[in-house]
Amino acid sequence: MSLATLMKQYVDQKGLDQLEGMAKTEIDGLYFYRSSTGNARKPFVYQSGLIVLGQGRKNIYLGNQPVQYGPEEYLVVGVPMPLECEAIAVDGEPLLGLTIDIDPQVLHRLVNKLDSLNCYKPCRDCNTRSGLKSVSMDRDMLDVCERLMKALCHPVEHAVIGESLMEELAYRALMSKEGNVLFDLARHEGHYARVAKALDYLHKNYTRNVTVQDLAEHANMSVSAFHQAFRNVTLASPIQYIKKVRLDKARELIQLEGVRVGDAARLVGYNSASQFSREFKRHFNETPKAKLTS
Known part of the structure; x- marks a missing residue:
């Protein structure tokens, strides 16, 4: 079975056909993503880890350097990245994917072992490297992702081998062409x-x-x-990054937790509600109140 087919099987088994966004899975650090129609280009913050697509396509805009990825491709996200994301549903089929948090302790253990075996992957160009990379899956990475989806569909398997599969996935990412990002973080x-x-x-x-x-x-x-x-x-720049992080956190508070606009502004470090509203509208192209009612 293909990775997309296994993801569809998981959706059917867990009754996730109405899911729009992320949901925790039965394996710690592993999240399932579904979007029926995708979304237009909009600001977002990608957290560090791996992001795997089984179906659909995404365009990531990071400064003036677009990053594209689709089925059986994944992103290596070294650090939290404020960016703009466009998600595209292909042929009327929903986007399906996984977001994987890499346990720092697991990462350090793997890197220490690989270092002892002289397997460190040095950076090819440290002066131009950014914190977001797209990688085509090789057979080994695709295989572990497929086995991870199979385990999610089986209550005994995800309880018994889920943790070891997550560790193998981290190992495969370390040994990929962008594994130097994770090596450097751990070291x-x-x-x-x-x-x-x-x-x-x-x-x-x-x-x-x-x-x-x-x-x-x-x-x-x-x-x-x-x-x-x-x-x-x-x-x-650091100033731009700080502003994007605060505005994204505020959007989460307003949209997901129903926090009032003035309270959200204060909670993310703004002393002026009017300044917050101006910068929110400039960044998201809509007012905080519009986000609250959307």
Whole structure:
């Protein structure tokens, strides 16, 4: 069975034919995605991990560098990335996919083992590498994704071998052509890993008055060196990135949790509700109130 067929089987078995968005699966760190019609290009934040498509297509706009992926392709997302995403349902069929969180402890254990076997994959061009890459599945990666979907459809299998399949998937990603992204994160070496450390701090403290100086200090870099490294990884300036993260968090609060606009603005670090509304409309092309009622 193809990966798309296995995903359709999971939808039928779990009654997910009305799902629009993400749903947790029975395996920790694994999420199933379905969208019946897709969506037009809109701002979004991709969290770090792997994103697999079994059906449909997506266009990711990161600065001026578009990233496209479709069936049996996946993204390696090293750091949380504010971007714009266009999801396309092909031939009237829903988009189907998986989002995989990679357990940091598993990643470190694998990298340490691979390092001991001299399997480290150095970065081909560290000066231009960004935090988002599309990869075509080789047979081994496709095989583990198919076995993961089969396990999800079987209550004993996902309980017994789900964890080991997730570890194998992380290993396959490490050994892929973009595995250096994950290697560097685990080894805490180089500018990429330093920027990732600063981003982790930002995502935990976005409600505070976080400055570029604060982020540079967490990366143990000078402000000028950090600014350049940050732009290389995220294709955005630190100030732009901070604003996008706050606005995306606010949208989640308003749309998913029903928080009032003024309260959402305050919770994400805005002192001025009017400034928040202006920047929200500029970023999402609609007002916060429109999002609340949509």
